[in-house]
Amino acid sequence: MSRIFGIDLGTTNSLIAMMDGDTPRIIRDPHTGAALLPSVVALGPNGVLAVGARAVELEGELTDGNQPLASDSPSTEVCVIRSIKRYMGLGGDDLAPEERRRYPFAELSGPLVRFRIRERVYNPPQISGEILRALKARAEAACGEAVEKVVITVPAYFNDGQRQATKDAGRLAGLEVVRLVNEPTAASLAYGLGNMTSGKVAVYDLGGGTFDISILSIKEGIFEVLATNGDTHLGGDDMDQALVDLIMRALPEELRHERGVWTKARTAAESAKCQLSDAPSARIKLELAGHQIDLTLSREEFEKMIDRLVARTMERCRMALKDAGLRTQDVDAVVLVGGATRVPLVSRRVAELFGRQPLCSLDPDLVVAMGAAVQASVLMGKQGDMLLLDVVPLSLGIETMGGVMERLIHRNTTIPTSVKEKFTTAVDKQTYVDVHVVQGERELAGDCRSLARFKLGPIQPQPAGVPRIEVTFMIDANGILNVAARDERTGLEHSVDVKPSYGLTEEEIERLLEEAIDHGEQDLEQRLLIAARNDAEQILSAFSKQSNEYPELIEPKERTRSEAAAQRLSAVLSGQDRESITRLTEELNELTTPFAQRIMEQAIKQALQQKSVDEIAD
Amino acid sequence: MCARCGGPLAPELDLFAALGLARRLVVEPTELERRYHDLGRRIHPDRFASSSAAVKEASLQGTALLTRAYRVLRDPMSRGLYWLELHGEKLADNNKQVPAELAALVFEVQEQLAELREAQDRSASEPLAEAIRAWRAEVQAAMEQAREELGANFASWDEGRAEAANLLPNLKATLAKIAYLRTLLRDIDRELEPPVLSG
Numbered sequence: 001m002s003r004i005f006g007i008d009l010g011t012t013n014s015l016i017a018m019m020d021g022d023t024p025r026i027i028r029d030p031h032t033g034a035a036l037l038p039s040v041v042a043l044g045p046n047g048v049l050a051v052g053a054r055a056v057e058l059e060g061e062l063t064d065g066n067q068p069l070a071s072d073s074p075s076t077e078v079c080v081i082r083s084i085k086r087y088m089g090l091g092g093d094d095l096a097p098e099e100r101r102r103y104p105f106a107e108l109s110g111p112l113v114r115f116r117i118r119e120r121v122y123n124p125p126q127i128s129g130e131i132l133r134a135l136k137a138r139a140e141a142a143c144g145e146a147v148e149k150v151v152i153t154v155p156a157y158f159n160d161g162q163r164q165a166t167k168d169a170g171r172l173a174g175l176e177v178v179r180l181v182n183e184p185t186a187a188s189l190a191y192g193l194g195n196m197t198s199g200k201v202a203v204y205d206l207g208g209g210t211f212d213i214s215i216l217s218i219k220e221g222i223f224e225v226l227a228t229n230g231d232t233h234l235g236g237d238d239m240d241q242a243l244v245d246l247i248m249r250a251l252p253e254e255l256r257h258e259r260g261v262w263t264k265a266r267t268a269a270e271s272a273k274c275q276l277s278d279a280p281s282a283r284i285k286l287e288l289a290g291h292q293i294d295l296t297l298s299r300e301e302f303e304k305m306i307d308r309l310v311a312r313t314m315e316r317c318r319m320a321l322k323d324a325g326l327r328t329q330d331v332d333a334v335v336l337v338g339g340a341t342r343v344p345l346v347s348r349r350v351a352e353l354f355g356r357q358p359l360c361s362l363d364p365d366l367v368v369a370m371g372a373a374v375q376a377s378v379l380m381g382k383q384g385d386m387l388l389l390d391v392v393p394l395s396l397g398i399e400t401m402g403g404v405m406e407r408l409i410h411r412n413t414t415i416p417t418s419v420k421e422k423f424t425t426a427v428d429k430q431t432y433v434d435v436h437v438v439q440g441e442r443e444l445a446g447d448c449r450s451l452a453r454f455k456l457g458p459i460q461p462q463p464a465g466v467p468r469i470e471v472t473f474m475i476d477a478n479g480i481l482n483v484a485a486r487d488e489r490t491g492l493e494h495s496v497d498v499k500p501s502y503g504l505t506e507e508e509i510e511r512l513l514e515e516a517i518d519h520g521e522q523d524l525e526q527r528l529l530i531a532a533r534n535d536a537e538q539i540l541s542a543f544s545k546q547s548n549e550y551p552e553l554i555e556p557k558e559r560t561r562s563e564a565a566a567q568r569l570s571a572v573l574s575g576q577d578r579e580s581i582t583r584l585t586e587e588l589n590e591l592t593t594p595f596a597q598r599i600m601e602q603a604i605k606q607a608l609q610q611k612s613v614d615e616i617a618d
Numbered sequence: 619m620c621a622r623c624g625g626p627l628a629p630e631l632d633l634f635a636a637l638g639l640a641r642r643l644v645v646e647p648t649e650l651e652r653r654y655h656d657l658g659r660r661i662h663p664d665r666f667a668s669s670s671a672a673v674k675e676a677s678l679q680g681t682a683l684l685t686r687a688y689r690v691l692r693d694p695m696s697r698g699l700y701w702l703e704l705h706g707e708k709l710a711d712n713n714k715q716v717p718a719e720l721a722a723l724v725f726e727v728q729e730q731l732a733e734l735r736e737a738q739d740r741s742a743s744e745p746l747a748e749a750i751r752a753w754r755a756e757v758q759a760a761m762e763q764a765r766e767e768l769g770a771n772f773a774s775w776d777e778g779r780a781e782a783a784n785l786l787p788n789l790k791a792t793l794a795k796i797a798y799l800r801t802l803l804r805d806i807d808r809e810l811e812p813p814v815l816s817g
Contacts, residue, residue, distance in 0.1 A: 004667075178667055179664070179667070219651075219655070220655070222655045222658070222659070375664075378664055379664055379667040379668075380667070380668075381665070381667075381668075385659060387655075387658055387659050387662055387664060387665075388664065389658060389662075389685075413685075413689070414685045414688075414689065415685075416663065416678050416681050416682045416685070417682050417685055417686065418679070418682040418686075474678065474682060476663070476678060477662075477663045477664065477678075477681075538668055538669075538670070539670045539671075541668070542668065542669045542670045542673065543670065546669075546673075589670055589671055589672060592670060592672065593670075593672035596669070596670055596672040596673040596676060597672065597676050599673065600661065600673060600676035600677060600680060603660050603661055604657065604660075604661060604680060
């Protein structure tokens with residue numbers, strides 16, 4: 001089985017990691033030795049110019065199309081995008097005013113934010129995909145092996161659309177995203193590895209653009225999330241912005257919108273923030289648009305500026321504790337994650353709230369990627385008893401009569417989880433039922449976030465209320481919603497064509513993958529062929545492993561037919577005929593499905609057999 | 619058919635079996651957790667990341683059932699509600715009727731809450747809030763008592779005395795009481811500490 005890599009796709013920086021024996025190891029740039037890849041992408045009229053450190057350099061050189069310009073068209077050939085994570089899976093309405101203003105070339109009116117640079121249009125998953133591509137290239141150069149499968153971390157508080165967008169980014173980068181893992185949970189894995197203590201742990205994760213708090217119960221290798229809360233628009237970036245505002249106030253009004261000013265001010269702000277973590281004061285001295293700025297800021301003043309931001313995170317911590325049914329004194333350990341936790345005020349407030357000194361023995365910038373690598377090795381079957389049980393961060397429901405949200409799955413429910421709901425028609429001879437799925441904690445569906453709409457049907461025309469359609473809402477281990485529908489009377493499965501309210505449709509992804517050909521990259525057909533081969537190899541190896549391990553569960557006839565199908569598939573596997581590979585893969589999958597189900601049933605039965613004899617007799 | 623009371627059973631709903639437990643209402647929490655973790659380790663989708671689509675799907679379905687079973691059986695209230703469901707009963711959707719023995723308490727608390735709600739000046743209403751806190755303790759005590767009743771009811775089922783002791787109607791009444799007290803406690807807390815709106 002090919003190796004799975006762990007990726008932390010951060011707002012400010014991204015990393016890729018792998019397991020080196022039993023220890024997670026960050027893969028560094030083979031040329032520069034850098035662990036962090038700045039999540040910065042430079043785009044030109046002909047496509048991507050640079051990603052990471054080189055994009056940061058371009059940003060410095062540029063006459064800057066990024067600042068809030070007075071005119072609305074970017075006049076430069078290069079556009080540099082930072083913090084793309086803040087735009088993932090969101091529409092213009094979801095953005096904070098600062099984010100709306102930030103890129104004059106962003107199109108905010110559609111259901112999904114897009115960036116238009118001359119004739120080219122980019123969506124956030126594409127831009128994130130470029131970061132993933134750079135990480136993939138780094139790991140391939142450093143390790144000399146192909147990177148195909150990855151675990152990617154996401155903020156625990158990411159909604160369905162944001163998660164889906166992250167998965168799309170992986171696909172667009174030619175990666176199979178085996179699993180999305182919540183960042184604070186990943187961090188807890190990195191801390192918990194080789195240190196299998198039991199207890200309640202709070203993970204406080206303040207990154208560049210997002211904040212998460214997760215409360216976990218750890219017991220004999222089971223990492224069970226009890227509750228999570230957060231804010232996907234709150235992070236170290238906001239602290240920088242407070243300092244940018246301070247610098248801007250020192251600049252005459254008419255100069256604030258000059259080219260290059262915002263980028264320079266931001267760089268100075270970030271460096272001042274970092275200085276203030278170690279020193280009692282920082283001097284901000286720079287030249288902006290020919291104007292000299294010279295400010296001295298004490299840590300105390302800085303803390304006053306960011307106090308409200310930090311207070312917001314504390315409120316979220318209290319909410320998570322309440323949902324977990326715990327008091328602060330029940331928490332056995334507090335872990336700090338994310339670069340912004342280096343700000344002394346943050347760790348002080350955390351210590352005050354929980355009444356104990358937080359742990360930060362692992363580098364807060366690296367720990368999430370390390371955890372992603374640990375989860376990758378769990379998925380490769382290499383971590384014995386370790387298992388992660390995460391939760392869905394936000395309630396999921398449907399819009400009912402009067403626009404009320406009916407909650408079907410409550411926030412902080414352990415995933416995977418499913419719920420069945422029955423639908424019927426409201427008027428005679430109605431042939432379709434519309435279903436609107438929303439996510440959030442508000443009472444009215446309109447105040448929650450729209451996830452998807454779909455139509456059930458066609459239904460045979462019948463009097464109102466007679467048809468019975470059972471819809472299963474399943475949230476998988478990635479926190480992503482899947483929908484299936486079945487007609488209760490006929491037992492027929494309905495196909496459910498879910499139209500994501502904010503995500504990319506399947507067709508859009510296909511189109512983007514096709515477009516990639518124009519970039520002179522890997523040929524699409526070639527890529528599809530590789531994907532088909534991967535699927536085929538996976539099922540072949542699963543079948544051969546299972547038929548060896550569970551020979552008693554496969555009937556002789558079934559075995560003969562399945563093995564014949566497996567042979568046919570193996571015969572075409574190395575060829576170029578993708579359609580045959582796909583068709584034979586499906587055939588083998590179908591033939592072995594009953595066998596696979598028997599294995600699953602047996603696994604459950606075996607576990608049941610551990611119960612004591614008197615219980616069985618009961 | 620339920621072996622204990624002869625009532626109808628819905629087999630596909632057997633959450634006890636999903637955790638390998640006999641159908642008993644008294645559940646040892648540590649045992650429940652142990653079984654949940656044990657089964658989770660075996661059937662969770664993370665164990666089948668490289669298996670075929672069918673195995674993945676079976677693992678997903680199995681784990682979803684397992685987590686549901688754990689969630690429902692862990693909490694005595696939801697376990698009781700599930701037991702009602704197994705016996706073809708449920709609590710009324712709109713649980714507005716005040717259980718008789720709680721009437722006096724509920725009336726008093728609601729009145730004080732209404733008064734507090736109308737009080738414009740929160741600082742002047744501090745004595746009122748103090749009085750409500752005292753009432754909260756009473757409601758909490760009633761809750762403890764109802765929980766004990768529930769525990770006793772559970773034990774009686776397990777002893778097989780369903781018919782003799784009228785256990786099903788008792789269970790229903792006790793659950794209704796707990797549901798009512800729960801709402802009341804939430805109302806009190808909401809009034810004493812208005813919740814922060816989450817985004």
